[in-house]
Amino acid sequence: SSADPQNAQRSYPGYGQSGFAVMLDAGMWLTTVLEPTAILAMAGLGFLTGVFAGEGRLLVCSALLVAVFVALVLFLKVSGIEFGGQGQLPAQRRWGILVAFTLLSGPGALWALESIIMPGVAGAGLLALLAACVGICISMFANSGFWLVSVVVVFVHGFTDLYVFGVRFQVFVGVCLAVVFSVASFATYRKDMNSIALLGPLVGFGIAGGARSFSSPAKCTVNLCGVIATAYVLLLWIRRHRHLPPSLQGCKFVRLKFLRDLCSGPGLGIRRCQDLPPEAFGDPTKAEVIISVSHRWMDRHTCDIATPEFPQGLRLHTMVQKLDMHFSSLGIGKGRGLGERWRRFCESLTSGRDVLVFFDFMSLPQQGIALDGVVLPRSEEDEALFRQCLPNMGVLYSMFPVLVCEEVTGTVGPYTESGWCFSELQIALLGSQLDKFSSTCGVVRQLARPPHSLKGDELQRFVDATNDSLDGKVFQEEENRATVRAIVGSFVLKGRLVEAVQNTHIGRLAEVLVDLEHHRLRGFLDEPVDELLNTPVHLAVAGGFTAGVRQLLSSGANPTLRNLRGDTPMQCFLLPRLGSAARTCRRAAHSSLVAETGEPAEKIGAAFIEDGDLGIESSSGSSSEDFN
Secondary structure, eight states, X not given: OTTOTTOOSTTOTTGGGOHHHHHHHHHHHHHHHHHHXXXXXXXXXXXXXXHHHHHTOHHHHHHHHHHHHHHHHHHHHHHTOOBSOOOOOHHHHHHHHHHHXXXXXXXXXXXXXXXXHOTTTXXXXXXXXXXXXXXXXXXXXXXXXXXXXXXXXXXXXXXXXXXXXXXXXXHHHHHHHHHHHHHHTTBSSHHHHHHHHTHHHHHHHHHHHXXXXXXXXXXXXXXXXXXHHHHHHHHXXXXXXXXXXXXXXXXXXXXXXXXXXXXXXXXXXXXXXXXXXXXXXXXXXXXXEEEEXXXXXXXXXXXXXXXXXXXXXXXXXXXXXXXXXXXXXXXXXXXXXXXXXXXXXXXXXXXXXXXXXXXXXXHSOOOEEOTTSXXXXXXXXXXXXXHHHGGGHHHHHHHSOEEEEOOOOTTSOOGGGBHXXXXXXXXXXXXXOSTTTSTTOHHHHTSOOOOSSOOHHXXXXXXXXXXXXXXXXXXXXXXXXXHHHHHHHHHHHHHHHHHXXXXXXXXXXXXXXXXXXXXXXXXXXXXXXXXXXXXXHHHHHHTTOHHHHHHHHHTTOOTTOXXXXXXXXTEETTEEOOSHHHHHHHHHTOHHHHHHHOOOHHHHHHHTOTTOOOSOOOOOOOOOXXXX
16 A cells, blocks of 8 residues: 555554554555545446436536545545655656647547537537646646546547537536546656546546446446446556565665755755755655665765865766756657667656655765764664665665766775775676666776576676675775675575576575575565565465475565565465465465464464474574675
8 A cells, every 4th residue: 555655564463562553554454445445436426427417417416526526535545645746847847748739639639620510529528628638738747647648538539429418428527537637747756646647537437337327338338347447457556566675664765856956955965864854755665766876985974075066066966967867858869779769758757756866875874973073873773774774785786777976086996996886886787777877887888797697606606706806895894895795695595596486496495595594684585586576475476386485484484575566475466366375375474363373474474384384493683784
């Protein structure tokens, strides 16, 4: 649910053994019930509106329309949709207006012609609807809502040819669409905007179906099928979230709009995470784009250095300039092929609030320095969060596209000299995350690219070569070298884990699980392993690897984590999976046992394993060194 942005352990009602946790879980359950209830209410009320519109009862229709809007408010409330400015640049708005008018000029000309030739069919109602769609499309396009509006315009044109009992039911369709799209245009994130906008055709199908319920049962059936299909797509879209691994849920992500504001504001610059206002951060579960930045610190306590050319800081300016090459009008027309040019064009219209950046100094609690030169340490809570995230930093550079910022001042050594930068670069290289935003970077072009899909001995040799290169890299504290080696080396185990699950090799999987336990890396069992953010349990269930599912669960894997589509391992596009692997996982995820027994997560799976425990004990401990 979008009301649960950090994907807390909501499937375990007794998790944490606190009353607050139980209340939170109950709230999440209520949300999952109210969201589809509001959706069905809008569709049903829309259908009734169409029925009475066909009979000419305007007063009843108006009352039903008010009820539709009440259901809309309920949907917005329980879905946790965030409203506010979208952070668009003026040039992005101008391009949005141009493309929106271009896309709608065809349907607009056709409707205008219809209104002249067949005024009884089209009339002023459809023209008013067209004007509303054009106006809303202008404000929505920078978030790629133009395609949705265009689809709705074509649908309304094709299904509003009915003139029944002196009442044009398409007027009610137009009102619903105009209101829904108006509300959607104020959503902060593209995901929320599209979720709201999908309610437009949902209600439109319902009204059209109700108006045809007497005159054309066949067309009514078609429209009701449209209601079902749209509701299903809407539920899938609402469930679509980017869930971070549990070990990284304390990380924060900075909005591109806030970085732009820092660049333009007098006397501002990069500040540590603890000193940033709440509006600086966005929701990673909803944002359209997340980018991890790899850079070399130029100052131990401030990270950045101001120069005469860049008074707000060299790193801040160079980073924003590189991001604007993709997420502003500067990216239009760039690229080699037609496909890349189209991708860059869509990126260039993405708003500043929909682009989030992981920048370590601003995303994790850091030490600071006061005006009098006194070092400001992390608090105990911040230190605990920092230590929790540090061993899993490599996931961010293999999970999201990486932007390399190699620029440094003359008093600082080059980017490639830093051990942390080198490890981030190698991890991003293994995860194929350098091509999108860093392909033109000089450091990246000098890299020796390994073969794609390294596995087994090839992966081990690559990591061994990386570790040998670390001997010549610089660390501010020598003990950090061991931390980096552990982060890089852990990717060998992760690769072996994925390979064993994909090949359904039970013996190798058991060996990898023992190694993960030995290195205290049990958290890898809950980390995403592909672009859809599937966990190893997702892969095992999808592949019908029942024995592998049992081993993963007995080792403490969480059977309720969701992938990008919002599916748990037991689901596929919201529908339940069948088969013994899915049944095993479903029994392990049964929340009632946890509520009654209060057992920790790692014991849940073992309680449902038919063949008994595999004897692999779990440990969630981790060791790390200072990230600075």
